[in-house]
Amino acid sequence: MKTELSAIIIVFLSSFLGAAGQYYFKKGADAIAKISLIKILFNKNIITAVILYLSGSVAYIIALPRGELSVLYPIVASNFIWVVLIAKIKLKERLNFGKVTGLVLIIAGIILIGFTA
Amino acid sequence: MKTHWSSIVLIIFASLIGAGGQFFFKLGSKVPPSIIISEISSRNIVSTLSSLFVNPVLRSGINTILGLLLYGIGALLLIFALRKGELSVIYPLFAGSYVWVSLISAYYFGEEINIMKWGGIALIVTGISFIGYGSSKLGEDKEKVIERLGIPEEQ
Numbered sequence: 001m002k003t004e005l006s007a008i009i010i011v012f013l014s015s016f017l018g019a020a021g022q023y024y025f026k027k028g029a030d031a032i033a034k035i036s037l038i039k040i041l042f043n044k045n046i047i048t049a050v051i052l053y054l055s056g057s058v059a060y061i062i063a064l065p066r067g068e069l070s071v072l073y074p075i076v077a078s079n080f081i082w083v084v085l086i087a088k089i090k091l092k093e094r095l096n097f098g099k100v101t102g103l104v105l106i107i108a109g110i111i112l113i114g115f116t117a
Numbered sequence: 118m119k120t121h122w123s124s125i126v127l128i129i130f131a132s133l134i135g136a137g138g139q140f141f142f143k144l145g146s147k148v149p150p151s152i153i154i155s156e157i158s159s160r161n162i163v164s165t166l167s168s169l170f171v172n173p174v175l176r177s178g179i180n181t182i183l184g185l186l187l188y189g190i191g192a193l194l195l196i197f198a199l200r201k202g203e204l205s206v207i208y209p210l211f212a213g214s215y216v217w218v219s220l221i222s223a224y225y226f227g228e229e230i231n232i233m234k235w236g237g238i239a240l241i242v243t244g245i246s247f248i249g250y251g252s253s254k255l256g257e258d259k260e261k262v263i264e265r266l267g268i269p270e271e272q
Binding site (some may be wrong): 001101115 | 139142143145146147149150181182185189198212217218219221222223226228230233234236238239240241242244245246247248249250251252253256257259
């Protein structure tokens with residue numbers, strides 16, 4: 001079974017949606033000082049996060065039959081790339097040696113697997 | 118914080134469950150959701166429930182739901198493991214799921230895992246480990262030491 005390019009693009013998109021979801025989870029979690037179920041369920045950021053997460057999952061399920069699991073699942077790791085970049089740009093979290101090295105290795109790994117598709 | 122052994126057990130378990138979720142996702146993705154919905158709407162509740170595991174279309178839907186469930190449990194276990202564990206230990210172990218999924222792809226779905234794929238997996242697992250290290254207290258403390266010594270940052 002060959003992996004379609006469209007499936008690869010959809011999984012990248014799905015990981016980005018997941019990463020955007022994580023950003024809103026973080027924003028929501030920071031805003032909620034005391035943990036209460038009601039506050040969590042009705043928090044605007046948390047609702048946004050859940051919607052983004054679910055859309056990401058649906059996109060992933062759409063992509064799966066169009067390619068090999070051993071190609072598409074590793075691309076899910078691109079989630080780490082988006083999360084680190086979003087954290088740097090939107091949350092002003094600092095990059096350091098470990099994070100940058102990690103990003104470079106993950107990108108290299110995905111490119112290597114992409115070549116087999 | 119030192120990582121408690123219970124967190125290590127939890128996270129290995131989580132990586133296996135997460136990989137199991139991928140297995141059922143892939144199984145369930147064979148039949149498009151639209152066909153599953155039309156199959157359910159063409160039956161009544163009793164007929165749907167009674168042939169839930171026999172009818173291939175309905176079984177495909179069950180597999181997707183099972184995949185989602187396992188995926189969710191894996192994510193929850195990750196959160197619990199992080200409570201008593203360091204990112205630098207937990208992340209690399211959770212990334213083990215990439216190895217499990219490759220093995221599942223080869224044995225159950227007959228996909229070819231060549232040297233390039235294994236190389237890619239190795240790079241990804243190492244990369245996730247580095248991000249775990251960089252995000253942990255250990256990695257950030259070391260960064261502060263470098264700052265104090267006056268070594269300029271790259272960017």
